[in-house]
Amino acid sequence: MSALGFRCLAAAVCFAFAFAAFEAAAGPAEVAQIKPRQDKLRDMGGALKAINDEIKKGRIDWDNTVIPNAQTIKDRSAYLLNWFPKGSGPESGKKTYALPAIWQKNDDFMKLGKAAQAEAAKLNDIALKKDENGLKAQALATGKACKACHDNYRSPDYEKENEDE
Amino acid sequence: MTSTEGRMEAALADSTDLRVWDLPVRAMHWLLVIGIGVCWWTGLHNELEYHLWSGYAILWIVLMRLYWGLVGSSTARFVNFVRGPKAILDYASTLHRRDTPHSHGHNALGAISIILMLGLVLVVVGLGLFAVDVDGLYSGPLSSYVTFKQGRHLAHQHYYWFNILLWVIGLHLAAVFFYFIYKRQNLIGPMIHGKRRVDGGDAGDAQMKIAPLWRFAIGGVIVTAIVYAVSIGFYF
Numbered sequence: 001m002s003a004l005g006f007r008c009l010a011a012a013v014c015f016a017f018a019f020a021a022f023e024a025a026a027g028p029a030e031v032a033q034i035k036p037r038q039d040k041l042r043d044m045g046g047a048l049k050a051i052n053d054e055i056k057k058g059r060i061d062w063d064n065t066v067i068p069n070a071q072t073i074k075d076r077s078a079y080l081l082n083w084f085p086k087g088s089g090p091e092s093g094k095k096t097y098a099l100p101a102i103w104q105k106n107d108d109f110m111k112l113g114k115a116a117q118a119e120a121a122k123l124n125d126i127a128l129k130k131d132e133n134g135l136k137a138q139a140l141a142t143g144k145a146c147k148a149c150h151d152n153y154r155s156p157d158y159e160k161e162n163e164d165e
Numbered sequence: 166m167t168s169t170e171g172r173m174e175a176a177l178a179d180s181t182d183l184r185v186w187d188l189p190v191r192a193m194h195w196l197l198v199i200g201i202g203v204c205w206w207t208g209l210h211n212e213l214e215y216h217l218w219s220g221y222a223i224l225w226i227v228l229m230r231l232y233w234g235l236v237g238s239s240t241a242r243f244v245n246f247v248r249g250p251k252a253i254l255d256y257a258s259t260l261h262r263r264d265t266p267h268s269h270g271h272n273a274l275g276a277i278s279i280i281l282m283l284g285l286v287l288v289v290v291g292l293g294l295f296a297v298d299v300d301g302l303y304s305g306p307l308s309s310y311v312t313f314k315q316g317r318h319l320a321h322q323h324y325y326w327f328n329i330l331l332w333v334i335g336l337h338l339a340a341v342f343f344y345f346i347y348k349r350q351n352l353i354g355p356m357i358h359g360k361r362r363v364d365g366g367d368a369g370d371a372q373m374k375i376a377p378l379w380r381f382a383i384g385g386v387i388v389t390a391i392v393y394a395v396s397i398g399f400y401f
Contacts, residue, residue, distance in 0.1 A: 042299070046313035049301030053309035056398050143302030150300060151211060158299065159211075159324060 030087035034094050037083040040076050044146070047072040051139050062130045070127035073142065077120040081113045097155040109153055116145040182360040184373045185270060187238040189381045191359055197226050213303030224290045225392045227283060232384040239374040240270035247280065248273040263348055267361060278337050285330040289323060294395060296320035306398045
């Protein structure tokens with residue numbers, strides 16, 4: 001075996017080991033997603049609450065509340081599916097309510113995520129049009145699109161522990 | 166007269182039934198059982214749309230029970246069953262005896278658990294009115310008065326106090342079971358059909374003074390208006 005061939009083989013073996021290690025243990029980049037992902041999702045919940053509060057009050061403040069919050073939900077939802085890299089589930093050892101099903105049934109998860117993006121975009125359109133009749137229905141549809149994912153892919157334990165700080 | 170003789174006499178007598186719980190008390194009791202069951206299930210399964218409705222139902226029932234505790238039939242009124250510490254201790258000291266007579270209505274010790282349960286249900290419902298769900302989708306009707314973070318904190322408190330309520334309900338069930346097994350007193354039947362058998366120690370008890378149903382209807386209108394106002398967050 002030539003020296004070059006040996007070096008190539010050694011490099012390939014090293015690469016294989018490195019790749020296997022990468023697959024087995026979550027890398028720091030994946031783990032680093034967990035906390036900001038929780039913060040961003042919580043912000044989206046807060047934004048939807050703000051919109052629903054306006055609907056409850058019956059005196060809708062479009063410019064100061066509905067439009068900026070609809071924008072937040074739409075913008076965040078666009079990145080939603082990037083927040084769940086493989087390795088950022090419970091196997092990371094970090095506190096997360098993300099269930100392994102996210103990666104086991106990833107096609108379904110992605111489908112629900114894209115549906116939520118579509119609803120968030122519609123909500124933003126309605127906010128910009130200041131369509132009072134459409135707002136209530138679309139806030140509900142958006143919330144349900146969020147919930148659809150949470151019902152199957154978030155551990156119900158999140159309700160038991162007070163970790164919203 | 167020993168209690169055995171009394172029981173025999175009672176068993177032989179023709180009019181052995183005393184009315185103890187009126188229809189509104191029994192209906193509110195069992196509707197509350199159903200309501201809490203529905204709230205428990207829908208809460209655990211994040212079916213908050215229905216959780217809100219069952220929560221309003223419970224609020225209605227508890228407010229009606231408070232109203233009925235003021236103007237209802239004699240056994241439903243707080244003044245007739247809430248006792249002071251001495252009466253409670255006296256009653257507690259006879260708890261181990263098997264031959265004690267039936268209490269007509271709530272006994273002194275049971276009254277504590279009734280007040281505790283009513284109070285806890287009010288606390289849990291009250292927290293739920295302000296609670297915010299993590300999705301910001303089905304929040305309590307008064308949640309617009311608190312921030313997202315405060316509302317989330319209240320939602321956790323809602324959950325915490327519900328668990329305390331479950332323990333007190335467990336104690337209530339254990340007490341009913343204790344009376345059935347140890348004291349041979351069936352407390353469940355009267356809560357269903359409203360009557361109980363007379364026994365030796367209490368044959369002289371007065372019949373329950375029944376409040377008219379129209380009085381319940383008046384309360385129903387007022388309480389429905391209150392619950393409606395709460396459900397729309399007082400935004401008229």
